Amino acid sequence: MDAIVQVNGLRKAYGATVAVDGISFEVCHGEIFGMVGPNGAGKTTTIECLEGLRKPDGGRLSVLGVDPILGSQVLRERAGMQLQQSNLPDRMKVWEALDLYASFYPRPVDWQALIAQLGLEEKRNTPFAKLSGGQKQRLFIALALLPDPQLIFLDELTTGLDPQARRAIWDLILAVRALGKTILLTTHFMEEAERLCDRVAILDHGRIVALDTPSALIHNLAAEERVSFTLLGGVSPALQQALAQLGSVEMNGDQVTVSSPNGRARPLVSEVVSLLTAQGAAFRDLSTRQPSLEDVFLSLTGRAMRD
Amino acid sequence: MKSLLKMTWMEAKLFLREPAAAFFTLAFPLVMLLIFATIYGNTPPPGSTGSQGAIDALIPAFTAMVIGITGLMAVTMTMATYRENGILRRLRTTPVKPLVVMAAQVAVVFVMTGLGVLILLAAGVLLYHVRLPGNPISFLGGYALSSLSFFGIGFILAGVLPTARTAQVVAMVLLYPMLILSGAAWPRELMPAAVQKVTACIPLTYVVNLLRGLWAGEPWGAHLLDVAVLVVMLLAGAFISARIFRWE
Structure with a gap:
């Protein structure tokens, strides 16, 4: 170029x-x-x-x-x-x-x-x-x-x-x-x-x-991808174990949050969704939080960058 | 060349869209004429010699007044505002030359002020039966020299002063004593001898002298001092304005 x-x-x-x-x-x-x-x-x-x-x-x-x-x-x-x-x-x-x-x-x-x-x-x-x-x-x-x-x-x-x-x-x-x-x-x-x-x-x-x-x-940022969702049918131990393979799991009643270090081969969200689908677990209110340039700036300078 | 023509045309349209500028340049001299003529009528003013009526004496004086006003106010304000508002900054990113920007401004103010003077003359002739000077071309030549030498002052003020506001204040402070002391507003012959000496330091005095003389039919040769002062102002003004031009 x-x-x-x-x-x-x-x-x-x-x-x-x-x-x-x-x-x-x-x-x-x-x-x-x-x-x-x-x-x-x-x-x-x-x-x-x-x-x-x-x-x-x-x-x-x-x-x-x-x-x-x-x-x-x-x-x-x-x-x-x-x-x-x-x-x-x-x-x-x-x-x-x-x-x-x-x-x-x-x-x-x-x-x-x-x-x-x-x-x-x-x-x-x-x-x-x-x-x-x-x-x-x-x-x-x-x-x-x-x-x-x-x-x-x-x-x-x-x-x-x-x-x-x-x-x-x-x-x-x-x-x-x-x-x-x-x-x-x-x-x-x-x-x-x-x-x-x-x-x-x-x-x-x-x-x-x-x-x-x-x-x-x-x-390249040392940050976390995070996927949160609500399970409709309760959490089975098998599902919990399978989720733990993907990242750290936090449970709060029916609400589950999976987090994993940034930089995976496949986005965390698609892995979580395919796992839930494969296990036949019904879920709703799925949301994801992925790092953005904002986080990059924060981690490089130690300051937030809002205007 | 194409950009100079476009820019001049554009500036002319903008000038006419600005009610205050258009009024002061085109209509103000006419309004002054109507007011003074109502006060005096066209009879010889006190202190004047010869057979000229009051209006005959007023027309060259008002022409000088308009030159002072547009030279100091119109040019100064336009250039200072253009710089302060970032209009020159935008132009700076294009290949256009400073000379084109300045020349367009001069052309517009020159023509508009000239129109104001022509309106003044026409009103004088039609309403008050003023006798035109023996050689109108010579009088217009005097207008051209005087106005161009005064525009230099406007560019220099706009170039030197930091904001449009200060430029306006300084221009006013210079303008008013000039209008009063130069003989543009009333005849210098009526002023005390000491004040008359001061008026020799005022550039507009030379405009008034030259235009009065040319209007009365005197040859340019009778006004060598006035012409010399104005030519020096013109050359110095052009040189300094080109040197100190700032885009921002």
Whole structure:
């Protein structure tokens, strides 16, 4: 796989505060690469250095084959950028923004088609200030797609959106990736990273504390899978013994919880269900608890990561 | 070039959608004219020499006033607000050049202010039978030089001051004494000699002098000092604004 972004020992400090403390990674062609971590972890500083908006204090960067500062003109023509804090004039209409921004690029895509693709047709003539948070982000994605970019930067795209709008944006990002674009995004929602990203770098205090696919990160975590259910016909000793083969069993009347260390060949839940079915035991209210990226972050940093 | 045209057109539409800006630029000079004409009528004002009526003297003064207002307020506020709200930040991620952003702004304010002046002239002619200057092209040339040299002040204020709010306050603080002391609001001839000396330090004074002279049919050669001051302001303004432009 070709690396579209190469970061080697990136360092950036604001006065005495070190925002990014020597991080290195690569982003490959066609992947969605995520940087996750709490506010102040250094995600935005990193992405802004890659966009050529900030000058790094140290390290070697290559984005689409150029240095982001020296080749900023190339980068601006060929990469799509969505920024955490940016705006359009309040009274600029959706179509006007696309028409204007299209004129900045040598070979822009057809913005009329983008309006349809991003579901903004009804909002075509709506001024920017009257758009909802989700609609504004759709418009920003559309603006980022105008140069027909190979690489798209998305910084905290869904922060401040309600869950429904967030899910709609996720679908949109997956659709954009299906067009063959490479996406580098930051988020502080672990669920978002888990859903979207092919690979995730977890940042904390300006360093990468883990970098892998979400499933590998979760798989390698020393945590437990847990399956709970209610038995309808009581618990026979034979069943209890068979369950104990799968993991530690806790009984509370009819309620049973089986837990087992993370990283089994087959998910615990499917083993439990096949066992119960094989034994002819009736059950209901089955629920499972599997470790998530949230748990990965917790175990790596010792802190919870809620926003 | 295409982006400059699109951006200028877009900024023009945005300008007209902003009621306050549109009012102050297009209608305010007209309103001032109507008020003053109601007070004075078109008879020679006290202290004036020659046969010009009050309105004839007011039109170049109001033109200077509008130049001061748009140069200091319209340009400053638009640029400062664009930066504070992250509108320039968004533009920065595209290949568009700062010069295009600034040129579009200058073009729009220049044309809109010019329209305001034309409305003022038309009202003067139609309502008060003002006699147009001997050489209207020369007067419009004076308008062009004066307004472009004043826009530089707006860009510099917007570039230097941290927020839109401080930019607005500083622009007001500069504007009001300028309007009063430059002779734009009433004739400098009526001011005490000591105050007249102070007015020589005020850029707008040179606009008032030049426009009054051109309106009265005097040649540019009679106003070399005014022209020199304004040309220096124009060049310095363009140079400094381009140097200190900040996206964020």
